[in-house]
Amino acid sequence: KQWYQSRVRGSVFRVTINDTLGNQKIVALREFMFEGNNNNNTIWKQWRREIDVLSLVNHKNIINIISSEGPHRHPFILYENFNETLENIKLSIIEILKASCDLTRGLHQLHRMGWIHRNVKPSNVGIRRSPVFSAVLMDLRYSCAIDCSLSELN
DSSP states (O other), X not given: OOOOEEEEETTEEEEEEEOTTSOEEEEEEEEOOOOTTOOHHHHHHHHHHHHHHHHHOOOTTBXXXXXXXXXXXXXXXXXXXXXXXXXXXXXXXXXXXXXXXXXXXXXXXXXXXXXXXXXXXXXXXEEEOSSSOEEEEOOXXXXXXXXXXXXXXX
């Protein structure tokens, strides 16, 4: 597979991949980076938690994993493509209402499955405009099970 960076937002990149048949597909890539003296164990836990939660929770308003790779120096996760994050765009009143309903559905499903997101903010909401407008929850690396201890929440 070949990777081409076309837009950066934090640690999420929009990239084009070539599959084994030579077809190109645009996807989102989150790279988990080690910076300075960060505890590598924390990065691995975040990477593993995001994969575990997203593998269990399948919902149209929660981002889907296409692939992942690790553990190694730069573990990553490939997600379905989204156009923008909520922090980067202006929405019409109708789109705001639709995004609010989508996020409520996504959070409801996450809670039904026994998980708390713990990091809902505009940069963690993906907006898709095609084939129809929709919003998806992203970045579940800080999530925890509803029955997690208070020490996990700190």
